[in-house]
Amino acid sequence: xxVGFLGLGIMGKAMSMNLLRHGFKVTVxxxxxxxxxxxVEHGASVAETPAEVVRKCKYTIxxxxxxxxxxxxxxxxDGILEQICAGKSYVDMSxxxxxxSSKISEAIKERGGYFLEAPVSGSxxxxxxxxxxxxxxxxxxxxxxxxxxxxxxxxxxxxxxQVGNGAKMKLVVNMIMGSMMNAFSxxxxxxxxxxxxxxxLLDVLDLxxxxxxxxxxxxxxxxxxxxxxxxxxxxxxxxxxxxxxxGDETAxxxxxxxxxxxAFKKARSMGLGDLDFSAVYExxxxxxxxxxxx
Ligand SMILES: NC(=O)C1=CN([C@@H]2O[C@H](COP(=O)(O)OP(=O)(O)OC[C@H]3O[C@@H](n4cnc5c(N)ncnc54)[C@H](OP(=O)(O)O)[C@@H]3O)[C@@H](O)[C@H]2O)C=CC1
Ligand SMILES: O=CCCC(=O)O
Numbered sequence: 001x002x003v004g005f006l007g008l009g010i011m012g013k014a015m016s017m018n019l020l021r022h023g024f025k026v027t028v029x030x031x032x033x034x035x036x037x038x039x040v041e042h043g044a045s046v047a048e049t050p051a052e053v054v055r056k057c058k059y060t061i062x063x064x065x066x067x068x069x070x071x072x073x074x075x076x077x078d079g080i081l082e083q084i085c086a087g088k089s090y091v092d093m094s095x096x097x098x099x100x101s102s103k104i105s106e107a108i109k110e111r112g113g114y115f116l117e118a119p120v121s122g123s124x125x126x127x128x129x130x131x132x133x134x135x136x137x138x139x140x141x142x143x144x145x146x147x148x149x150x151x152x153x154x155x156x157x158x159x160x161x162q163v164g165n166g167a168k169m170k171l172v173v174n175m176i177m178g179s180m181m182n183a184f185s186x187x188x189x190x191x192x193x194x195x196x197x198x199x200x201l202l203d204v205l206d207l208x209x210x211x212x213x214x215x216x217x218x219x220x221x222x223x224x225x226x227x228x229x230x231x232x233x234x235x236x237x238x239x240x241x242x243x244x245x246x247g248d249e250t251a252x253x254x255x256x257x258x259x260x261x262x263a264f265k266k267a268r269s270m271g272l273g274d275l276d277f278s279a280v281y282e283x284x285x286x287x288x289x290x291x292x293x294x
Contacts, residue, residue, distance in 0.1 A: 002027070002059070003061055006053060007063040008035040008036055010231075011063050014124060015061075016061075018130045020042045026045070028040075029047045029050055033046075051082040052078075054088055054090070060089070061093060064092075066094070067100040074104050080108070081107055086112035086113070088114070090114070090115050091117075092116075115142070116143055116146065117164075117167055119135050120132040121133040123231045131154065132153055133154060135158050135173075136150070137161055137167075178239065178260045182259070184219075185280055185284045188201065218276075218278045229276045231277050233273050233274070236280075240261035241261060266283045267280045267283045
């Protein structure tokens with residue numbers, strides 16, 4: 001199977017590498033050309049524009065940072081729309097909101113093409129290991145056609161119905177994850193300031209009912225103050241923002257998520273946006289330690 005791949009960031013690079021490793025013929029494009037070099041060493045071809053990828057490949061996959069990037073690659077100069085036509089398909093795996101996905105879907109369908117949104121749960125390591133959870137929605141026939149590629153990139157794929165449902169599911173999941181990360185950060189700081197050993201807190205958490213892979217994976221590096229980016233904090237804040245907008249649309253009160261969003265915004269204002277989203281811990285640590293008498 002020949003596929004195009006747009007966006008070779010942390011996730012796109014790992015996902016396209018997996019496709020290559022499993023015998024797919026892959027043509028890549030990235031705004032910053034240098035990020036394609038390693039893929040080329042592993043057998044990928046490079047295209048100069050998104051339109052060229054679509055011209056060459058029946059199936060094009062994208063993994064881009066945010067709604068504005070997703071829209072510009074479709075609607076911009078040399079974008080997807082210039083070549084999409086009957087018989088061509090576009091699968092956007094970026095995390096965006098339902099409106100962005102619907103705009104893209106409509107434009108592609110108008111030109112006779114097929115569209116699937118397919119955001120993913122799971123981060124850098126699951127992407128490298130082909131263990132993502134894929135949340136697809138849109139053209140069912142296309143979903144079935146691209147299952148071989150999903151099976152290489154992920155451990156489980158869900159088909160969620162109409163376009164928008166994949167985006168919404170992804171935003172709900174990441175809203176929960178971002179809120180959890182804030183509660184976890186506050187707990188680690190609270191433990192330390194109460195004279196407890198944060199590493200012992202990790203052991204206690206891991207044996208109880210709220211044990212989870214995120215605490216297990218991130219806890220030890222957070223305590224060390226190391227936040228090498230697997231999931232960049234700026235993207236987590238984008239997801240909180242989009243999830244809160246979904247809450248506005250559906251009149252869902254989300255005070256916990258709103259507070260978490262504020263913490264991620266603060267972290268961005270401190271210049272931590274390119275670090276892992278666990279760096280929100282630094283914003284909690286940075287708040288002045290209360291005096292002993294207060
Ligand atoms: N990292 C993670 O753990 C996960 C991320 N996601 C989601 O996947 C998507 C990608 O994330 P990730 O790989 O971490 O992000 P990165 O920041 O590492 O990569 C972002 C990609 O988008 C490209 N891009 C950004 N702006 C534009 C633009 N205006 N036009 C064209 N290309 C653009 C970048 O190109 P360039 O190299 O030129 O900057 C790069 O290829 C995001 O939507 C994120 O929320 C989903 C699950 C997990
Ligand atoms: O969108 C990013 C999700 C990261 C994860 O699921 O660990």
